[in-house]
Amino acid sequence: MYDVLIKNAKLVSGEMTDIAIKDGKIAALGTITDVTATRTMTLDSQVFVSAGWIDGHTHCYPNSPIYNDAPDAIGVTGGVTTVIDAGSTGADDVDDFAELAKACQTEVRALLNISRIGLLRQNELADKNDIDLPLAKQAVERHPEFVVGLKARMSGSVIGENGLAPLKSAKQLQHDCGCLPLMVHVGNAPPTLEDIAVLLGKGDILTHCFNGKPNRILTPEGKLRSAVKDAMERGMLLDIGHGSASFSFSVAEQSIEQGILPDTISSDIYCKNRINGPVFGLAHLMSMFFTLGLSHEQIIERVTANIAKALRLETKGQIVIGCDADLTLYEIEQTPVTFTDTEGDTRTGEQRFAPLAAIVGGNLTLTDRGHTHHVFHS
Structure with a gap:
């Protein structure tokens, strides 16, 4: 007896499959017949099913x-x-x-700010007394499932007069905590991106990778900075982290034209840029990458398998027997849509991801669109 049986799931590849869920895990795949399930959902042919979308850079601590x-x-x-x-x-x-996260329907994980105060103020790394590595290590050890990595915001307005010292502390903490993933925010200098990139490599994620500030990954001539190239060759990953001030269509287009693709697509969302834009939601930003030349498969990979691997979420990001039953049901809607970067530049696309439902550990939540569309019949 399965808890949920999804019939006629259309995968990103176009392949059709059935997906059986039991005890919060994917229990069976393929053509599943002659079985009983507490709930059976038969999907309409236009509904895609992917591994559950993961937004790898958000700000959702309510307090x-x-x-x-x-x-x-x-x-x-x-x-x-x-x-x-x-x-x-x-x-x-x-x-x-x-x-607080325990009460949410969404799976919530955290990258621990290397400053003990978190984002209590904008310059959380300006006072060296707030960088307490033993205290941070204890926090990681208290929450081995919840804390999946570390975060260091390395821009001038955050670090004050401390230069590269906070990043060096972050790398030490990363080492002390079993080489946890480290996400590094790049903004306005100092320090320069070249100085930051020298310290980064395998296990590190450079977020805001397509920002349009002078401290961008491209030189004034539009070529990838050599220090960034070297860090990528050492294993550093590129993350979008769009946000309110950190994404430029010009930089993205120049980069992608040279074959420099982001490893992960994330939103850097919080209430203001969700409600007022330009972020609105992960689906909106995923759709933007159609206009930048990425395929359906490439986009989904960057919000599922790639981010799960980057943050070592071993039971997420794949539709594989034994993995968490986290799934996203969606359509690709053909409609004109306008996207705005953080510099006010716009692009118009012709299609977008339209999420219908999220399944987390086997539990279904319909989106507003899912409520108004007959996406399946039981």
Whole structure:
């Protein structure tokens, strides 16, 4: 007896399969007949099913005074099954966040800010006394499932006069915590991106990779900075982290034209840029990458398998027997849609991802569109 049986699931490849769920896990795949299930859902032919979408850079700690949101508002209601909060909390408040996350329908994980205060203020790395590595390590050890990595915001407005010292502390903490993934925010210099990239490699994620600031991955001539290229060759990954100030169509187009693709697509979403734009939600930004030349398969890979691998979420990101039953049901709608980068530049696309439902551990949540469309019949 299965808990849920999904019939006629259309995978990204176009292949059709049935998916059986039991005890929150994917239990069987293929053509499944002559079985009983508590709930059977037969999908319409236009509905795609992928591994659950993972937004690898969000700000969804509700009690953060600067950037905050409700995990479910950026998660299951938009087809996203897992959200990763990127540094809203540090050692001082991660316990509170971990407790709040338990009540969410969306799976919530956190990258621990290397500053103990998290985003209590904009310059959380300006006071060296707030970087307490033993305290941070204890926080990681208290929450081995919840804290999946570390976050260091390395821009001038954040670090004050501390230069590269916070990043060096982050790398030390990363080592002390069993080489946890480390996401590094790049913004305005100092420090320069070249100086940051020299310290990065395998296990590190450079977020805001297509920002349009002078401290961008491209030289003024439009070529990839050699220090960034070297870091990528050492294993550093590129993450979008669109946000309110960190994505340029010009930089993205120049980069992609040279074959420099982001490894992961994330939103850097919080309540203001969700409601007022330009982010709106992960699906909106995924759709934007159609206009930038990525395929359906490439886009889905960057919000499922790639981010799951980057953050070592071993039971997520794949439709494989034994993995978590986290699935996103969606259509690809053919309609004109306008996208705006963080510099006010726009592009118009002709199609978009339209999420219908999120299944987390076998539990179904319909999106607004899912409620109004007959996406399946039981």
